[in-house]
Amino acid sequence: MAPALDRFQRIKPHQRINHFPGMFQIARKNYLARNLKKMKRQYPKDYKFFPKTWLLPYEMSELKNQIGLYQKKNAKVTFIVKPECMSQGKGIFITRNVETIDPSEHLVVQKYLRTPFLIDGYKFDLRIYVLVTNVQPLRVFIHKDGLGRFATEQYKLKAFNNPFIHLTNYAINKDNENFTSDETGESGHKRSLQAVWRAMERECAQNGYQLDIDTLLASINDIIVKTLISIQPDLIHHYRTSQPGDIFNTMCFEILGFDVIIDSRRNADGQPQPYLLEVNHAPSFNSDTQLDKQVKRDLLIDTFRLLNISIDEKSKVMEILRQVNEQRIIGLGGVNGQANKGAKQLPSIQR
Numbered sequence: 001m002a003p004a005l006d007r008f009q010r011i012k013p014h015q016r017i018n019h020f021p022g023m024f025q026i027a028r029k030n031y032l033a034r035n036l037k038k039m040k041r042q043y044p045k046d047y048k049f050f051p052k053t054w055l056l057p058y059e060m061s062e063l064k065n066q067i068g069l070y071q072k073k074n075a076k077v078t079f080i081v082k083p084e085c086m087s088q089g090k091g092i093f094i095t096r097n098v099e100t101i102d103p104s105e106h107l108v109v110q111k112y113l114r115t116p117f118l119i120d121g122y123k124f125d126l127r128i129y130v131l132v133t134n135v136q137p138l139r140v141f142i143h144k145d146g147l148g149r150f151a152t153e154q155y156k157l158k159a160f161n162n163p164f165i166h167l168t169n170y171a172i173n174k175d176n177e178n179f180t181s182d183e184t185g186e187s188g189h190k191r192s193l194q195a196v197w198r199a200m201e202r203e204c205a206q207n208g209y210q211l212d213i214d215t216l217l218a219s220i221n222d223i224i225v226k227t228l229i230s231i232q233p234d235l236i237h238h239y240r241t242s243q244p245g246d247i248f249n250t251m252c253f254e255i256l257g258f259d260v261i262i263d264s265r266r267n268a269d270g271q272p273q274p275y276l277l278e279v280n281h282a283p284s285f286n287s288d289t290q291l292d293k294q295v296k297r298d299l300l301i302d303t304f305r306l307l308n309i310s311i312d313e314k315s316k317v318m319e320i321l322r323q324v325n326e327q328r329i330i331g332l333g334g335v336n337g338q339a340n341k342g343a344k345q346l347p348s349i350q351r
Helices: 005-009 029-042 060-072 193-206 213-229 232-242 290-307 311-330 335-343
Strands: 053-056 079-083 093-095 107-111 122-135 138-142 147-150 190-192 254-266 272-280
Touching (some): 053 060, 122 193, 122 213, 138 213, 190 290, 213 254, 213 272
Antiparallel strands (some): 053 107, 079 107, 122 138, 122 147, 122 254, 147 190
16 A cells, blocks of 8 residues: 655655555556546557456446447457456456446446467466656666466356456465466466466467567557556656655655556457556565565565665765755755756766
């Protein structure tokens, strides 16, 4: 859970906090959908990377109208229904009948991806780790490794009541007797990204075409950047409201977990198409397996290297602030000018 806004207001210049105020705008399912839908109305060709979505109860009429259009085409459409602010797969169900949805509840309803890319017959999604170090300008780092999270029973579209088929959340599948863990991350129901890429290449070869990993990664990176762009003005506003006098612009950083699923249907480039499922602003750092420990340890090490947090950096910041205060007292120079001069002395702050 993100800290309250007044917590950000009490941060000292040499301190860091691992959240940005306002990141809930993509971390809650309903806000994420609302922001992406708003961007899609303005840029329809650029924001096609998330499933068709309705926010209930406000868009129930629109949902029913859409279902009517599907029925006229004799199309059988499946929907996945999610509570707007719960995690770990809680409260999620799949249906083809809108009457099973409580119209008074606050829910996110999405057109279900019927043709997920399968590995050995199992559905999976990708946990991509993203570090945000600045929002003005937006500065984003995407970690080289992550996790592939697999369902624990082979995929069958019509078995709607079986979460072990349709949901890939580790919190759900770890309790299935079929769950297996491989410390190398090469097999089992939780794998490294590199192992997933190799398995996808094998599946594509069996289906007569070659997977271009670089193209797939570029599409995923594009999704991440465009999702953050959708709320960048709000992030800047919240940051400046909480710390209007911040001269270093380094108060916050945040590690996000982007959950991405791959559609087996190929796009215009002849490659499988990634779609965004959700964004987590408090991804789990539990190390239940050796793979978890390895991936998350490397993620944290790289994060703190990029942030360059050290006693020396703190001393430099405090010295610059002392000089700024002295200049203010004697009335020489502007605060911004002195801060800019000081920032040149601080590579980590200048980045």
